[in-house]
Amino acid sequence: MAQINHHLLLLLSVIFFANLISFSCQQDLSFVYNGFNQGQAILHLDGVARFQNSDGLLQLTDATAQKMGHAFFNRRFDFGSVSSQSLSFSTHFVCALVPKPGADGGHGIAFVLSSSMDLTQADPTQYLGLFNISTNGSPSSQLLAIELDTVQSAEFDDIDKNHVGIDVNSLQSVVSAPASYYSDRERTNKSLTLLSGDPIQVWIDYEDTLLNVTLAPIRDQKPSKPLLSRTINLTEIFPDRKAFVGFSAATGSLISYQYILGWSFSRSRVSLQSLDLSKLPSVPRPKIHKKTSPLLIVLLVILALIVMVALGGVFVYRRKKYAEVKEPWEKEYGPLRYSYKSLYKATRGFNKDDRLGKGGFGEVYKGTLPLVGDIAVKRLSHDAEQGMKQFVAEVVTMGSLQHKNLVPLLGYCRRKGELLLVSKYMEGGSVDQYLFHCDKPPLSWSQRLAILKDIASALCYLHTGASQVVLHRDIKASNVMLNGNLQGFLGDFGMARFDDNGANLSATAAVGTIGYMALELTSTGTSTKTDVYAFGAFMLEVTCGRRPFDPDMPVEKRHLVKWVFECWRKGSLDEAVDRRLRSKFIHGEVEMVLKLGLLCTSIVPDSRPTMEQVVQYINRHKTLPDFSPDTPGIGVSTPVLMGLPSLAITSTSMASSVSSSSANNSMFISHTIIYGDGR
Ligand SMILES: *[C@@H]1O[C@H](CO)[C@@H](O)[C@H](O)[C@H]1NC(C)=O
Numbered sequence: 001m002a003q004i005n006h007h008l009l010l011l012l013s014v015i016f017f018a019n020l021i022s023f024s025c026q027q028d029l030s031f032v033y034n035g036f037n038q039g040q041a042i043l044h045l046d047g048v049a050r051f052q053n054s055d056g057l058l059q060l061t062d063a064t065a066q067k068m069g070h071a072f073f074n075r076r077f078d079f080g081s082v083s084s085q086s087l088s089f090s091t092h093f094v095c096a097l098v099p100k101p102g103a104d105g106g107h108g109i110a111f112v113l114s115s116s117m118d119l120t121q122a123d124p125t126q127y128l129g130l131f132n133i134s135t136n137g138s139p140s141s142q143l144l145a146i147e148l149d150t151v152q153s154a155e156f157d158d159i160d161k162n163h164v165g166i167d168v169n170s171l172q173s174v175v176s177a178p179a180s181y182y183s184d185r186e187r188t189n190k191s192l193t194l195l196s197g198d199p200i201q202v203w204i205d206y207e208d209t210l211l212n213v214t215l216a217p218i219r220d221q222k223p224s225k226p227l228l229s230r231t232i233n234l235t236e237i238f239p240d241r242k243a244f245v246g247f248s249a250a251t252g253s254l255i256s257y258q259y260i261l262g263w264s265f266s267r268s269r270v271s272l273q274s275l276d277l278s279k280l281p282s283v284p285r286p287k288i289h290k291k292t293s294p295l296l297i298v299l300l301v302i303l304a305l306i307v308m309v310a311l312g313g314v315f316v317y318r319r320k321k322y323a324e325v326k327e328p329w330e331k332e333y334g335p336l337r338y339s340y341k342s343l344y345k346a347t348r349g350f351n352k353d354d355r356l357g358k359g360g361f362g363e364v365y366k367g368t369l370p371l372v373g374d375i376a377v378k379r380l381s382h383d384a385e386q387g388m389k390q391f392v393a394e395v396v397t398m399g400s401l402q403h404k405n406l407v408p409l410l411g412y413c414r415r416k417g418e419l420l421l422v423s424k425y426m427e428g429g430s431v432d433q434y435l436f437h438c439d440k441p442p443l444s445w446s447q448r449l450a451i452l453k454d455i456a457s458a459l460c461y462l463h464t465g466a467s468q469v470v471l472h473r474d475i476k477a478s479n480v481m482l483n484g485n486l487q488g489f490l491g492d493f494g495m496a497r498f499d500d501n502g503a504n505l506s507a508t509a510a511v512g513t514i515g516y517m518a519l520e521l522t523s524t525g526t527s528t529k530t531d532v533y534a535f536g537a538f539m540l541e542v543t544c545g546r547r548p549f550d551p552d553m554p555v556e557k558r559h560l561v562k563w564v565f566e567c568w569r570k571g572s573l574d575e576a577v578d579r580r581l582r583s584k585f586i587h588g589e590v591e592m593v594l595k596l597g598l599l600c601t602s603i604v605p606d607s608r609p610t611m612e613q614v615v616q617y618i619n620r621h622k623t624l625p626d627f628s629p630d631t632p633g634i635g636v637s638t639p640v641l642m643g644l645p646s647l648a649i650t651s652t653s654m655a656s657s658v659s660s661s662s663a664n665n666s667m668f669i670s671h672t673i674i675y676g677d678g679r
C-alpha cells in the first residue's frame, strides 16, 4: 500500500512538472530547469533573488548595492547513508553577470553545497552571501562553494577580479584560476570575461573525491579539460552526507545584475540531463542611454536651444541687414528697383576700399553686378518720408532719359532712412579731380572744350529734349563724370535736394552749391535759368582751373565771375586762363568760352542765353551776341549764400566755415542769410 502511494506521488510529480523536472527518488535526486517558468515552488529564494516571470530568468541580484540573493533547491540532497559508498554529484548551469552601464560590476555568483538553506545571516559584498565574519573559515559552516568572483578581495588572497575558485568553509579558496576554458578545437586555453554579460556555462563534477570545474561560453561544447581539478573529501565537510544545493550572489558598492538561466543537477555525471540551450531565456541588457539620458536630454535641449537662437539670430540679423522699405506706389517702378542684398553683395558689403567718394549727402561705392557690369552706388541718408514718392518718381523718370552724355541711372533701392541710387560706373572719375587734384593728369584745352560741349548738349537735352523740362539743379565739376576716353557725362541730377541733414526733399527748395547758385534762387527758385547760371560758372571753372568761389584767394580774385570780368575789362582775358595749360590754347576759343560764361552768369536771368543757344555758341554755329563789360548784370559776383541760422555771424568765421565745407557741399538756403560784397 505504501509502495502504491509512493508511486502515485511520483507519477503526479512527473505529470505536474512535465518533463522539466523529474525526481527518481529522494536518494537519487535529479532535475533540470531550462529556464524557470515552471517548478518555481521547488526553489527556495531569499534576499533580493526573484523570478523574472516574463522571461523565465532567475535573478539573484539586481543592480542595487550591498545586496545578496539565494536560491536553493528546497530538498536536501542525500549522498547516501552507506559510508562505504563514494560520494558524487554533477551539475551543469548557465549564468550571466551583467554589469550596470557606467559602473564596475560586482561581486559574483557561487554554486553552493550547504548543510543549511538559511544563509540570511551571511554578508553581501566580498562575502558573496556565503559567510559572515564569524562563520568564514569555521568548519562548522559546512559549506562548499564554487565562486565566480568578479572583484579582487585582498583579504581573501584573490588572484584577480575575474576568477573561479573552490571554497571550503572559507572564502580563502583552496584553489582558484582566472576565468578561462580549454578550446578543444583550437587546443588552447581561452580567457573568459565573467562580467561580459554573455551567458556562461559551468559544469561541476565530483567523483572519487575529485572535484572538477569547467567553464565555456554558451555556444561551446563541454571542454575536455576542466579549469579546476581538486581532490576534496566531501565527507569531511558534510559528515552527515547531506546537503542543500543552490546559488548565492552578492553586490557591494560594485554592482551587477546576476542571473541563472538554466540548471541541471544529478547524482552522477552519467545520469545528468543535458540542458536545452535553445530553450534558455535571453539575458536582458540594460540600455546605455537609460542612465545618461536625463543629462543627455538636457544637453540636447540646450544644444537645440543654442542652435535655434543662433539660427534665429542669423535670420533676424539677415532680415535687418537686408531690410528694405517698399511701398505700394513703388510697384510701377519694379524693374528699376534693386534689392539691397544684391547691392550689398555687388559692393562687397559697402567695403571702404571700394568707396569712390564721400559727399555732403552720402557716400558713393563702386560695385559689380552680374550682367550689368561696373556700377556706382550712391547711398543717400535721409529721414524724410515726405516728398519721397515724388522724388523716386523723378529719379525713375530720369532713369528713362536717354542721352549720350548723361550718366545712365540704372535704378534705386530704399531702406529705412536711406536711399540708394545705382548708376553706371564712370571709370574716368569726375572733372574736379582733373582740375584740382594732382593724381590726375591736367586736361588739355581741346579736352576741356570737348567736355564743355558734351555737358552743354546733355543739359540742353534735359531742358528741351525730354517730354517735360527736367532741371539738373546741381551742375558743378564734381557732378561731371568722364569715361575712359575723357568724354563728359552729366550725372547726379536732382540730387541737390538732399541737404546735409537729409531733412528736406521738397521739389521747390532752392539748393545748390556755392558759386554755382544764381541770385534769384532765393526769390523765384530753381528754373532753367538757374541751371544756365551754374553751367556758366562751370565753363569759367574749367577754363580757369579755379573754383567759382575760393575763400583762400585775395579778395579781388575770390569770386571767379568777378575776376574773369575784371580781366576782360583790362583787356587781358588770357590772364584768367588756367596756368597749367601753359598758353597751349586757341585764344579765340578761350575768349568765346569765357565771354559765354560771363553771359550765362549774368545777374539778370533774362540776359542769360537758353541752353539751346549755349550749344549753338559753344559749337560756333552762332556767334555770341554783342555785349561789353558795360552791359548791365555782367560780371556781378553773386553773394555767397549760407545756411547759417544766426545773424551774429561775422564774415571771417563765415569764410572759414565755407572753406572747411569746401565747394563740394550742397547748401540749403530755405532759411538763408545773404552776405555779399557786392560791387
Ligand atoms: C554569522 O552567521 C551566523 C549564522 O550563520 C550567526 O549566528 C551570527 O550571528 C552571524 N554573525 C554576524 C557577525 O553577523
Ligand SMILES: *[C@@H]1O[C@H](CO)[C@@H](O)[C@H](O)[C@H]1NC(C)=O
Binding pocket: 177, 182, 187, 188, 189, 227
Ligand atoms: C590551460 O590551463 C590549465 C589550467 O589552468 C593548465 O593546466 C594548462 O597547462 C593550460 N594549457 C594550455 C595549453 O595553456
Ligand SMILES: *[C@@H]1O[C@H](CO)[C@@H](O)[C@H](O)[C@H]1NC(C)=O
Binding pocket: 205, 206, 207, 210, 211, 212, 225, 226, 229
Ligand atoms: C576530472 O578531470 C580529470 C582530468 O583533468 C579527469 O581525468 C577526471 O575524470 C575528471 N573527473 C570528473 C568527475 O569529471
Ligand SMILES: *[C@@H]1O[C@H](CO)[C@@H](O)[C@H](O)[C@H]1NC(C)=O
Binding pocket: 209, 233, 235, 236
Ligand atoms: C574522508 O574523510 C572521512 C572522515 O574524516 C574519512 O573517514 C575518509 O577516510 C576520508 N576519505 C579519503 C578518501 O580520504
